[in-house]
Amino acid sequence: MDNQPGQTPLDEDEKEGLLITTIINRSELDEFEQKNIEEAIQWTLGRKLKPTTLFSEAFILQLHYRMYGQVWAWAGSYRKTNKNIGVDKWQIPVAIKTLLDDVLFWVNNQTMSPETIAIHFKHRLVSIHCFANGNGRHSRLMADLIISKVYGQTEFSWGSANPKEADLQRDQYLQALRAADKGDMSLLMDFAKS
Numbered sequence: 001m002d003n004q005p006g007q008t009p010l011d012e013d014e015k016e017g018l019l020i021t022t023i024i025n026r027s028e029l030d031e032f033e034q035k036n037i038e039e040a041i042q043w044t045l046g047r048k049l050k051p052t053t054l055f056s057e058a059f060i061l062q063l064h065y066r067m068y069g070q071v072w073a074w075a076g077s078y079r080k081t082n083k084n085i086g087v088d089k090w091q092i093p094v095a096i097k098t099l100l101d102d103v104l105f106w107v108n109n110q111t112m113s114p115e116t117i118a119i120h121f122k123h124r125l126v127s128i129h130c131f132a133n134g135n136g137r138h139s140r141l142m143a144d145l146i147i148s149k150v151y152g153q154t155e156f157s158w159g160s161a162n163p164k165e166a167d168l169q170r171d172q173y174l175q176a177l178r179a180a181d182k183g184d185m186s187l188l189m190d191f192a193k194s
Contacts, residue, residue, distance in 0.1 A: 017073035017132075032071050037137060040066035044141075049149040051107050054142075055100045057093070063145075064131055064138050072133070079132045086129025095128045107150060114151035118143040119189050123180045136173070143192065156192040 023029050043066050053059055065076025074080075078092045087095050099121070106117045122143035129135050144155040159169035172194075176187035 019071055019073055029071070033068060033134070036070045037067045037141075039070075041141065044145060044149075047149075049145060051104060051150055054145060054149060055104050055107075057096055057100065060096060060100075060125075060130070060142070063141065064134065067138060067141070068134050074132055075134075078130050081132070083129055086127065086135075092128060092130050096130065099124050099128065103146075114147060114153060115189065115192075116185070118146040118151075118156070119185055119192055121146060122192075123177070123185065123188060126177065127181065157194060159191055159194050161194050 018029075020032055023032065040063065044063075049059075061076045061078075068075035079086075079089055082089050086092075102124075103117065103121050106112055106120070111117075112120065122139045125142060126135050126139040131138065140156070140158055147153045148155050159172060172187075172191055176191040179185075179187045
C-alpha cells in the first residue's frame with residue numbers, strides 16, 4: 001500500500017494486523033476505516049462525557065479502538081515501534097499522563113479559551129503519536145469531543161468547507177501542524193475552523 005505525504009508508514013508487523021484480508025489498495029483501506037470511524041462518532045453522540053472520563057487513558061485507547069477496531073488488530077493499543085515522528089514508544093504512557101493532567105488543569109482553571117484548549121490538546125496528542133496509525137483523525141475527534149462535550153459548542157470543520165480539494169486540505173493541515181510544532185498555533189486554529 002502506498003502512503004500519501006504525511007501519512008505514517010506501517011511496519012510489516014503492523015500490516016499483518018489488517019483484519020480485512022481482501023483489502024488490496026489504499027482507497028479500499030480508507031473506505032473501511034472511514035466506515036469504522038463513522039460508527040465511532042455515532043457511539044460518542046449518545047454519551048455524556050465528563051472531563052474526568054474524556055481525559056483518561058482508558059478513553060483515549062477506547063476511542064481509538066472504536067475508530068479502527070474493525071480494521072486493525074492493534075487498534076486501541078499504543079504503538080510498539082518507533083516512528084519518524086512522535087515520542088519514543090516507551091515514553092508514550094508518561095507523555096499521555098502528563099497531557100491528561102495538563103488538560104484537566106486547563107479546563108478546571110479556565111486558563112485558555114475552549115477552542116484554544118481543544119486545539120492545544122489535539123496538537124500535543126498528535127505529537128505524541130500514540131498509535132501505529134490514525135493519530136491525526138483520532139486527535140481531531142478528541143478535539144471535537146472537547147469542544148462539544150465539555151463546552152457545548154459546535155465541533156470544528158477541519159477544512160471541510162471545500163471538500164473537493166482534499167489534497168490541498170491535507171497540505172494545509174500538515175503545514176498547520178508544522179507551524180504548531182514551532183509554537184505558532186494560529187494556522188492550526190484557522191484550519192480547524194475552515
